Amino acid sequence: MEEFEKLFTVEDIAKMTSLTSRTIRNYLKNGTLQGSKIGGQWRFTMENIRQLFNNNSFSNDRSRNNRLQVLNFVNNKIPGNQGDIRICTIVDYFCESRNEGHQMYEKLVTVINNKPDDLSPAKFDYEYIEKDSKARFTLFGNPDYIVKSLQQIQ
Secondary structure (H helix, E strand, O other): OOOOOOOEOHHHHHHHHOOOHHHHHHHHHHOOOOOEEEOOEEEEOHHHHHHHHHOHHHHHHHHHHHHHHHHHHHOOOOOOOOOOOOEEEEEEEEOOOHHHHHHHHHHHHHHHHOOOOOOOOOEEEEEEEHHHOEEEEEEEEOHHHHHHHHHHHO
């Protein structure tokens, strides 16, 4: 039996990138992101997402967004509930190529897409820093999510 390729929605990509769905739609409009309309809804393959992450304009937007999110975390601008434990961690993965960094990214996408519903919201950001040959992952979430994600990186 042939397995179907997983398709992602605008909202899925917004979660993966920590950008708004409006920003993702702007990327569609200006051609930064390619996809297919199925039943009137945009759908994206992993290859479409890979191409988005390789786009320089997108990478610059992501770098600014990553720095802002870390600052918001450090400056207590992210709301929480009594008893919540949240972690923000930055992982630099030195690798031979952009492709190797994307392989690690795909592992982390699998972790976040399979996160049990009883865990609080979690997310990660990814950027490949060409001049240093490293993939940078910024992870936000509860300890269980962070540990599970870090296990994928080992």
